Amino acid sequence: xxxxxxxxxxxxxxxxxxxxxxxxxxxxxxxxxxxxxxxxxxxxxxxxxxxxxxxxxxxxxxxxxxxxxxxxxxxxxxxxxxxxxxxxxxxxxxxxxxxxxxxxxxxxxxxxxxxxxxxxxxxxxxxxxxxxxxxxxxxxxxxxxxxxxxxxxxxxxxxxxxxxxxxxxxxxxxxxxxxxxxxxxxxxxxxxxxxxxxxxxxxxxxxxxxxxxxxxxxxxxxxxxxxxxxxxxxxxxxxxxxxxxxxxxxxxxxxxxxxxxxxxxxxxxxxxxxxxxxxxxxxxxxxxxxxxxxxxxxxxxxxxxxxxxxxxxx
Amino acid sequence: xxxxxxxxxxxxxxxxxxxxxxxxxxxxxxxxxxxxxxxxxxxxxxxxxxxxxxxxxxxxxxxxxxxxxxxxxxxxxxxxxxxxxxxxxxxxxxxxxxxxxxxxxxxxxxxxxxxxxxxxxxxxxxxxxxxxxxxxxxxxxxxxxxxxxxxxxxxxxxxxxxxxxxxxxxxxxxxxxxxxxxxxxxxxxxxxxxxxxxxxxxxxxxxxxxxxxxxxxxxxxxxxxxxxxxxxxxxxxxxxxxxxxxxxxxxxxxxxxxxxxxxxxxxxxxxxxxxxxxxxxxxxxxxxxxxxxxxxxxxxxxxxxxxxxxxxxxxxxxxxxxxxxxxxxxxxxxxxxxxxxxxxxxxxxxxxxxxxxxxxxxxxxxxxxxxxxxxxxxxxxxxxxxxxxxxxxxxxxxxxxxxxxxxxxxxxxxxxxxxxxxxxx
Numbered sequence: 124x125x126x127x128x129x130x131x132x133x134x135x136x137x138x139x140x141x142x143x144x145x146x147x148x149x150x151x152x153x154x155x156x157x158x159x160x161x162x163x164x165x166x167x168x169x170x171x172x173x174x175x176x177x178x179x180x181x182x183x184x185x186x187x188x189x190x191x192x193x194x195x196x197x198x199x200x201x202x203x204x205x206x207x208x209x210x211x212x213x214x215x216x217x218x219x220x221x222x223x224x225x226x227x228x229x230x231x232x233x234x235x236x237x238x239x240x241x242x243x244x245x246x247x248x249x250x251x252x253x254x255x256x257x258x259x260x261x262x263x264x265x266x267x268x269x270x271x272x273x274x275x276x277x278x279x280x281x282x283x284x285x286x287x288x289x290x291x292x293x294x295x296x297x298x299x300x301x302x303x304x305x306x307x308x309x310x311x312x313x314x315x316x317x318x319x320x321x322x323x324x325x326x327x328x329x330x331x332x333x334x335x336x337x338x339x340x341x342x343x344x345x346x347x348x349x350x351x352x353x354x355x356x357x358x359x360x361x362x363x364x365x366x367x368x369x370x371x372x373x374x375x376x377x378x379x380x381x382x383x384x385x386x387x388x389x390x391x392x393x394x395x396x397x398x399x400x401x402x403x404x405x406x407x408x409x410x411x412x413x414x415x416x417x418x419x420x421x422x423x424x425x426x427x428x429x430x431x432x433x434x435x436x437x
Numbered sequence: 438x439x440x441x442x443x444x445x446x447x448x449x450x451x452x453x454x455x456x457x458x459x460x461x462x463x464x465x466x467x468x469x470x471x472x473x474x475x476x477x478x479x480x481x482x483x484x485x486x487x488x489x490x491x492x493x494x495x496x497x498x499x500x501x502x503x504x505x506x507x508x509x510x511x512x513x514x515x516x517x518x519x520x521x522x523x524x525x526x527x528x529x530x531x532x533x534x535x536x537x538x539x540x541x542x543x544x545x546x547x548x549x550x551x552x553x554x555x556x557x558x559x560x561x562x563x564x565x566x567x568x569x570x571x572x573x574x575x576x577x578x579x580x581x582x583x584x585x586x587x588x589x590x591x592x593x594x595x596x597x598x599x600x601x602x603x604x605x606x607x608x609x610x611x612x613x614x615x616x617x618x619x620x621x622x623x624x625x626x627x628x629x630x631x632x633x634x635x636x637x638x639x640x641x642x643x644x645x646x647x648x649x650x651x652x653x654x655x656x657x658x659x660x661x662x663x664x665x666x667x668x669x670x671x672x673x674x675x676x677x678x679x680x681x682x683x684x685x686x687x688x689x690x691x692x693x694x695x696x697x698x699x700x701x702x703x704x705x706x707x708x709x710x711x712x713x714x715x716x717x718x719x720x721x722x723x724x725x726x727x728x729x730x731x732x733x734x735x736x737x738x739x740x741x742x743x744x745x746x747x748x749x750x751x752x753x754x755x756x757x758x759x760x761x762x763x764x765x766x767x768x769x770x771x772x773x774x775x776x777x778x779x780x781x782x783x784x785x786x787x788x789x790x791x792x793x794x795x796x797x798x799x800x801x802x803x804x805x806x807x808x809x810x811x812x813x814x815x816x817x818x819x820x821x822x823x824x825x826x827x828x829x830x831x832x833x834x835x836x837x838x839x840x841x842x843x844x845x846x847x848x849x850x851x852x853x854x855x856x857x858x859x860x861x862x
Contacts, residue, residue, distance in 0.1 A: 314605060315605045
């Protein structure tokens, strides 16, 4: 097992297989903490963690906040969309002001790809990417990998299908990277208008035949159809999407016996995923959420335990 | 019921037979082709001195139903097609309502099935209501029986929507057909923009309105590695673009109409509204380019763009009359007269342009050739018969033809679809 040396978690591009193993291993030991009656350990006592969210989030933000609190860190939440940004302050200025209050980690989500990288270049605090643009969402991919390993015992050699709006999905990009790093075979499936041909260069295969994809997969991960993107008319209709690509009981008839169904949330029930499948025997959607806290505890623990980095400013 | 065609000089796209043969059709399929076939119970047609071609296929017609049944119905359209030698036609979706959903597609399929003479496939719309705004449910249209998709009559003008359409259609596995017209350039136009429009003072439809869209869609097809078919090519410049794109291996195909290889803008000098058509009749140079493109394969097939309009619709001034020519019943005569007799095309090339190529473009694997195991669709043509186009002879509901009074050579003698005689003289 390698040692953790990184100061930030910006994406999974340069995270090695050993490092992913280390995060998953560490998360396993933290999962037990959340099951206790007193859900708290003193690992990060005295550390300050800021959640700087320029985009709405329910799941990811509360997951990070609970993770930090269960490690005894102090936390604050900034819904930046409604504060200084609306007064014309730049992202970097906002972040610098927050850092000036001596914080140890900034967890950032932004609608523009690359914001975590930019902050990392200029700030001393550890930067954790909680989702940037359509680019990357590394903690989601890590909690997905944790859940797959927990449920199926391994990641290597598994066939994982990611279904739906690949074009606009940071979850898809991070999962393709993470899962292929871990030796899984990733296939993406969805309407051609939402599956850029170039994902092949990321290491994923493309297969538009949902029935064939379902038959071959160990893991099926439908993604949320982002209604707000429909303004650009990528889909003929939500109806045709649900009929052709929605994961429902009928389509799953041909699935492997021990298939698992994952979803990063929030789900549009009846669109990309039927209610009976979301709540059914194959679904591990709520396990993903539970595991999210453990994985984020592991990441905070590993990052805030490493030494300071040099910055361009410093 | 079997059908035996005796003494047939068979014309396929690859060759024209030297000796007459017999063709036996059983259960709708060509069972046997041989020098002399005996079939006691079969109905016999003698094709002595006639040419026998694979059933002709027209992938571009307007049957007006539902919505404008006073111009044509599926039933009268099918009768006109059978008389014109066609055993398979594809109906454009600019009906009212538009064929942009399953129920209208099924209406066309079911009505054609009820009439039961020739094969009719609907072409579904690319965008809802032909508005270039939202893609149609293409999977569903294909399942409902649509052979291809097109917004014909309108161009998919929004380039982003066109790009999405090509990506989506490629996944669905259905052909897109573009009506190439930059509508911003053609508002209020009556005829080709050129010498004649200048002379007569009419608002012109400039050539680039067509070639701009041809160029755009070639670029998109190239970028997306997608297929694309161009409807009714009328312009030399469009043809040059297509020729260059094909040489580069871009997956495009194209069609031309008899009126675009026969007439020029001069036909409008008499203010004949029956010569008002979209795309407009162009110049001598363009007609020559269309013929050359038919000969060298740049244009893959001949279609009629059969566009019937009732007398009361065409009896207007040129500004207000609708565009369109009824074409199914004059197509063979014009093709023989203007192309075969003038050595632009050989007979096998004509079989290619009017049967084999359209079958190939549309993926109809059992049509487009006279060979054993192919569908029993046959068109018998008298290559020497001369006839005059007369209004009273049309079986289409409409007679809006600029060819009335014209003498033509080459006449359809009989049309056989799935072994059933659907027209005979």
